[in-house]
Amino acid sequence: MEKLTQRVQYANSLLCVGLDPVGDDAQVAHRLAKVIDQTSEYAAAFKPNLAFFLSREDGVKLLRETVQRIPESIPVILDGKFGDIANTADHYARFAYDVVGADSVTVNPYMGDDAIVPFARPGKLVFVLAKTSNKPAHSLQDMALLSGGALSDAAASITRQLDEAHGGIGLVVGATNAEAVARTRSLTPQQWFLVPGVGAQGGDLEATMRAGLRPDGSGLLINTSRAIWQAADAGAAARELMEQINQFRPVAV
Numbered sequence: 001m002e003k004l005t006q007r008v009q010y011a012n013s014l015l016c017v018g019l020d021p022v023g024d025d026a027q028v029a030h031r032l033a034k035v036i037d038q039t040s041e042y043a044a045a046f047k048p049n050l051a052f053f054l055s056r057e058d059g060v061k062l063l064r065e066t067v068q069r070i071p072e073s074i075p076v077i078l079d080g081k082f083g084d085i086a087n088t089a090d091h092y093a094r095f096a097y098d099v100v101g102a103d104s105v106t107v108n109p110y111m112g113d114d115a116i117v118p119f120a121r122p123g124k125l126v127f128v129l130a131k132t133s134n135k136p137a138h139s140l141q142d143m144a145l146l147s148g149g150a151l152s153d154a155a156a157s158i159t160r161q162l163d164e165a166h167g168g169i170g171l172v173v174g175a176t177n178a179e180a181v182a183r184t185r186s187l188t189p190q191q192w193f194l195v196p197g198v199g200a201q202g203g204d205l206e207a208t209m210r211a212g213l214r215p216d217g218s219g220l221l222i223n224t225s226r227a228i229w230q231a232a233d234a235g236a237a238a239r240e241l242m243e244q245i246n247q248f249r250p251v252a253v
């Protein structure tokens with residue numbers, strides 16, 4: 001959390017550069033290095049998606065090399081959407097933090113608190129899926145609970161309680177539904193949101209910023225993956241998005 005706050009201030013950025021490497025093995029390591037080197041200046045964080053590495057024969061090696069390439073001052077969020085019972089979750093946490101060297105992970109809360117808590121280590125930040133960016137998310141996440149509210153509201157409330165108990169718990173909230181961003185912000189006023197869905201998924205950046213930004217001008221990490229990976233000039237694409245994001249932040253005095 002501290003590392004992220006420092007990085008956001010230093011780089012004056014809320015941009016999270018997603019790393020979803022596609023292409024053949026021979027070229028992908030080179031492209032990853034290039035994207036990291038060209039976008040580092042503008043990145044508040046990097047988010048490698050585990051699936052895009054595990055689908056390659058030497059995927060874990062490539063992932064470790066990717067993380068090592070990222071400057072130490074920039075937080076790495078391993079997007080693995082982990083979510084199993086406690087003793088299994090503990091092994092996923094060891095993989096993410098000790099093997100890969102990530103600072104942060106994404107976790108699916110469906111199985112309950114014990115799927116989340118093993119990832120809550122000092123200095124680490126856990127992003128729990130609350131309201132995801134994919135269109136069919138509503139089929140489960142909008143279900144009304146007998147106790148009131150929707151299932152995604154319950155996920156948000158649980159993360160708030162866990163953050164109060166353990167610290168370092170944020171949420172994943174998609175940029176494709178600004179109303180949901182606002183609602184989740186009202187339930188969790190202080191927590192960090194990892195926000196995918198801008199770029200290839202067509203999320204509305206301005207509406208998302210207005211709905212989710214904390215009064216201190218922070219608390220959102222806007223992720224984009226394909227829009228940077230596929231750009232002819234990844235650095236220019238990252239700078240442009242960072243500047244667009246900053247237009248909606250209060251100017252520091």
Ligand SMILES: O=c1ccn([C@@H]2O[C@H](COP(=O)(O)O)[C@@H](O)[C@H]2O)c(=O)[nH]1
Nearest residue numbers: 049132133174196199200201224225226
């Ligand atoms: O709700 C969610 C949670 C995670 N993701 C992941 O973020 C990136 C988005 O990539 P784009 O190319 O910018 O669409 C990808 O790794 C997803 O798995 C998400 O999209 N939505």
